[in-house]
Amino acid sequence: MDPNTEAALHALLTGLPVASLGTLHDGTPYVSMAPVIPAPDGSGFLIHVSRLAQHTRDLLAEIRVSLMLMVPPEEGQDPLALPRVTVQGEAEEIPRDSDRHETAAAAYLARFPQAEMTLGLGDFSFFLIRPTAGRLVLGFGRALSLDAAQIRDALSPAP
Numbered sequence: 001m002d003p004n005t006e007a008a009l010h011a012l013l014t015g016l017p018v019a020s021l022g023t024l025h026d027g028t029p030y031v032s033m034a035p036v037i038p039a040p041d042g043s044g045f046l047i048h049v050s051r052l053a054q055h056t057r058d059l060l061a062e063i064r065v066s067l068m069l070m071v072p073p074e075e076g077q078d079p080l081a082l083p084r085v086t087v088q089g090e091a092e093e094i095p096r097d098s099d100r101h102e103t104a105a106a107a108y109l110a111r112f113p114q115a116e117m118t119l120g121l122g123d124f125s126f127f128l129i130r131p132t133a134g135r136l137v138l139g140f141g142r143a144l145s146l147d148a149a150q151i152r153d154a155l156s157p158a159p
Contacts, residue, residue, distance in 0.1 A: 022066035023058035
């Protein structure tokens with residue numbers, strides 16, 4: 001992967017605050033929205049979701065998940081030219097009484113300070129989404145398949 005592509009992938013994975021979250025609901029695809037941040041250790045993505053939400057119940061029943069991060073369209077832009085990345089992964093709930101939860105909470109609040117209220121609610125949990133594969137699209141005809149290592153490398157802080 002050339003340096004420009006690496007930089008674009010890094011920006012997509014670390015710079016966008018909202019992802020489309022794809023789960024399996026009784027074996028059927030289900031897509032919702034979730035605020036997302038890179039895990040501080042670069043191992044994947046963190047989401048903070050309520051057990052009242054269908055996607056959370058789906059994550060608890062089936063760990064396979066997908067995230068799509070996409071640059072918002074500009075006026076008149078061809079939708080096929082929108083830079084985007086889709087990440088397949090496996091979701092793991094982070095235990096509330098763990099050091100990992102405290103680390104996740106601190107990182108999440110740094111990006112979403114308005115989430116302080118939901119951190120105190122008992123029905124919200126952090127999930128780590130560990131990437132297994134992905135697909136980067138940087139415009140019409142510019143696509144690249146990604147493996148887990150490439151995604152984790154791109155989640156690391158920029159040099």
